[in-house]
Amino acid sequence: QVQLVESGGGLVQPGGSLRLSCAASKSSVGIYSMGWYRQSPGKQRELVSTITSSGVTNYEDSVKARFTITSDNAKNTVYLQMNSLKPDDTAVYYCNARIAGRDYWGQGTQVTVSA
Numbered sequence: 001q002v003q004l005v006e007s008g009g010g011l012v013q014p015g016g017s018l019r020l021s022c023a024a025s026k027s028s029v030g031i032y033s034m035g036w037y038r039q040s041p042g043k044q045r046e047l048v049s050t051i052t053s054s055g056v057t058n059y060e061d062s063v064k065a066r067f068t069i070t071s072d073n074a075k076n077t078v079y080l081q082m083n084s085l086k087p088d089d090t091a092v093y094y095c096n097a098r099i100a101g102r103d104y105w106g107q108g109t110q111v112t113v114s115a
Helices: none
Strands: 004-007 008-010 019-024 031-039 046-052 057-059 066-070 075-082 091-099 103-107 109-113
Touching: 004 091, 019 031, 019 091, 019 109, 031 066, 031 075, 046 066, 046 075, 057 066
Parallel strands: 008 109
Antiparallel strands: 004 019, 019 075, 031 046, 031 091, 046 057, 066 075, 091 103, 091 109
16 A cells, blocks of 8 residues: 655745645655645646656646646655745645556645735
8 A cells, every 4th residue: 555645735825835745655666657636625626737757747737837846756755846826726735646557645735825
């Protein structure tokens, strides 16, 4: 069983920054991709950003110019640097790992953007 442990959420003012981290309790061997999804009340969970084991990244359009995803394969960890945060970014952010065709999820971390 793979466990994903997230950290870094919190309350930030509009225009501020946060950095999310997610560590996987498994060697990076076999991990196809890791990434972040988010869900706000009344909405479906949506993709934010992913990164494959070979470093190919993908971003949801509204975050492309503001968020950056990176990974440290030696630490089995993925990071999401979020800049220029907006109230619409408020959501629970979930870490995801895709391993052998199966999705694993973290417990979620709350990000609130408010003045």
